[in-house]
Amino acid sequence: MSKKQWVEWTTGELRILREIWASSEPLKTNVHRLPRHTLRSILFKGRREGLPPRYTVKSAYSPAFGVLKQELQRASNHVHGLAANTGVSYRRAHEFARVMHADGKIHITGWRKTERNGPAAPIYAWGEGDDVPRPEPARVRERLPRKTDASRNPFGQIIDYARQQQREAA
Structure with a gap:
């Protein structure tokens, strides 16, 4: 069984890491400058070196965001519908809706249930x-079906039908 080979960081790579860390661009756009290391190892090394958190960096929009934007400009929809219509994953569509809503580029025009007893999903529109x-969630007694006498007795439907016929005849 072979062990994983650890790649040591050179002083030149540490200098590049500090430059990348200080820039306002996302790390993923500069990973090519450190070809011997993965994104995960770059993040780990940056934290290990005591570099400050990167809160001011805004992530770049993915190419899927453009497709989702066009679909949402065409017609308002919820995240499940966006994912189904564009072929983008639900996770990416949800991230798109979260980011765009936080930026104020989309707004919620309504709510629609996507499952029978599930929560209502927001319907987003561009602009x-x-x-x-x-909306307030439905109470439990409204969600559960009520049991009637006909459903408890296997012959209940026949008995109810006979009673209705008897009332109509009288």
Whole structure:
């Protein structure tokens, strides 16, 4: 069984790491400058070297964001619908909706249930606007089907039908 070979960091690579860390661009756009190391190892080494957190860096939009933007400009939809119509994964569509809503580029025009007993999903539309508030969830007694006498007795439907016929005849 072979052991994983650890790649030692050279002084030149550490200098490049500090340059990348200080820039306002995302790390993924500069990973090619450190070809011997993965993104995960770059992040780990940066933290290990005591470099400050990168809170001011705004991540670059992925190419999928352009496709999702065009679909949302065409018609308002919820995240499941966006993912189905564009072929983009649900996770990427959800990230798109979260980022764009936080930036104020999309707003919530309504809510739609995607599953019978699940929560309502927001319907997003492109452009600025006021968000429609989230509806109150249904109470448990409204979600569960009520049991009637006919459903408890296997012959209940026949008995109920006979009673209705008797009332109509009288």
